[in-house]
Amino acid sequence: MSACWSEEVLSRFPVRKTRAQKEAFRAFASERFASRGWRVAEETGGIARSVNLIVGDVARAKIVFAAHYDTCAALPVPNFIAPSNWAATLLYxxxxxxxxxxxxxxxxxxxxxxxxxxxxxxxxxxxxxxxxVALMLCGPANRSNANDNTSGVCVLAETILSLSPDTPVAFVFFDHEEWGLLGSSAFFKAHRAQMQDKPLLNFDCVSDGSHFLIARKKGWRRNAALDARLQEALRGLPEGKTARTAAAWTVIYPSDQAHFPCGAAVVALRRHPLLGHYLSRIHTRRDTRFDPVNIAALREVCVRLCDSFSG
Structure with a gap:
C-alpha cells in the first residue's frame, strides 16, 4: 500500500505549487488517510494564508512528524548545503x-x-x-522535486498508513516552506502551548543519499529519554545506510524545525571526499533521485519511535 502511495504521488501530484495543485493533493491525501480512520483537518493561517494539513490529534500526540508539501520555483543552479562544512556552504x-x-x-x-x-x-x-528574488520564490515551478520534498511527504504518508489511528502521534504537512517557513510559523503560533515541549521530527530532502543527519535542537537534546528513544529507533538501518545525530547549532540545515524548541531535522546526504556530506541537485530539474529504500527505512524509524511512546 505504501509503495503504491509513493508511486501515485510521484505520477499524479509531482508539482504542488499553485493553489489548485495543492488543493488536489490535499484532497487526495485527506481521503486516503480518513479512509483508514485518521482524523484529518486543514488549518489556514499566517501572512500568506498557508494551508497546513494535520493528521491525528496534536494535543494528544506524544510526538509530531512533519514535512513540507509545497514545491519550489525552478532555478538554473542547485541549492547546495554541506551541513557540517560551514565554509563551503557559506561561500556557495x-x-x-x-x-x-x-x-x-x-x-x-x-x-x-x-x-x-x-x-x-x-x-x-x-x-x-x-x-x-521574487522569481526565485514565486517563479515557474520546478517540475522535478523527488527529493525536495516529495520524499518527506512520502515518509509521513507511509508512516500514517502503517499505524493505527489510535497511536498517540500527529503528522503535519506544512505549506509555504519554500517562501521562508511560513506554514510552520503559522502552525507554531496556533499551537504554541502544545508544541513548546513536544518533539517534532521534520523530514526534508531524505531520498538522495545514504547518510542520514538528524539535527536536534536544544529542547530535544535536553530530554535524555527522548534522545535515547531516537538512538534506539535508528538501530537496524538497511545495509549501506548510516545515521548521525548532531546538535542543531553545530550544523547548517534551515527547514521547518527551526520554529520548534523541541524540533529536529532529518536530511539524507551524499559524501564528497573534500567537502564531506552534502545536499545538492535540489531546486533544479536534476532533482529526480528517489530512493524507496530511504523512505522505507525512515518509515520504520518513525514506527519504532511511536512504539516506544505507546509501550
Missing amino acids: QVALGVCLCVPAALVSAAVALLLRLPLVAGLAGCLCCAAL
Whole structure:
C-alpha cells in the first residue's frame, strides 16, 4: 500500500505549487488517510494564508512528524548545503548572492549611462534585484522535486498508513516552506502551548543519499529519554545506510524545525571526499533521485519511535 502511495504521488501530484495543485493533493491525501480512520483537518493561517494539513490529534500526540508539501520555483543552479562544512556552504551562498547582484548592477549601469540619473539608476538596480528574488520564490515551478520534498511527504504518508489511528502521534504537512517557513510559523503560533515541549521530527530532502543527519535542537537534546528513544529507533538501518545525530547549532540545515524548541531535522546526504556530506541537485530539474529504500527505512524509524511512546 505504501509503495503504491509513493508511486501515485510521484505520477499524479509531482508539482504542488499553485493553489489548485495543492488543493488536489490535499484532497487526495485527506481521503486516503480518513479512509483508514485518521482524523484529518486543514488549518489556514499566517501572512500568506498557508494551508497546513494535520493528521491525528496534536494535543494528544506524544510526538509530531512533519514535512513540507509545497514545491519550489525552478532555478538554473542547485541549492547546495554541506551541513557540517560551514565554509563551503557559506561561500556557495555568497557566490549565489554575487551572481544575483550582477544583473542588477548591469541594469543600473545601463540606466546611468543612458539617462545620467544616479538616483534612477540605483532604483532600477534595486528593482531588478527584487524581481530576481521574487522569481526565485514565486517563479515557474520546478517540475522535478523527488527529493525536495516529495520524499518527506512520502515518509509521513507511509508512516500514517502503517499505524493505527489510535497511536498517540500527529503528522503535519506544512505549506509555504519554500517562501521562508511560513506554514510552520503559522502552525507554531496556533499551537504554541502544545508544541513548546513536544518533539517534532521534520523530514526534508531524505531520498538522495545514504547518510542520514538528524539535527536536534536544544529542547530535544535536553530530554535524555527522548534522545535515547531516537538512538534506539535508528538501530537496524538497511545495509549501506548510516545515521548521525548532531546538535542543531553545530550544523547548517534551515527547514521547518527551526520554529520548534523541541524540533529536529532529518536530511539524507551524499559524501564528497573534500567537502564531506552534502545536499545538492535540489531546486533544479536534476532533482529526480528517489530512493524507496530511504523512505522505507525512515518509515520504520518513525514506527519504532511511536512504539516506544505507546509501550
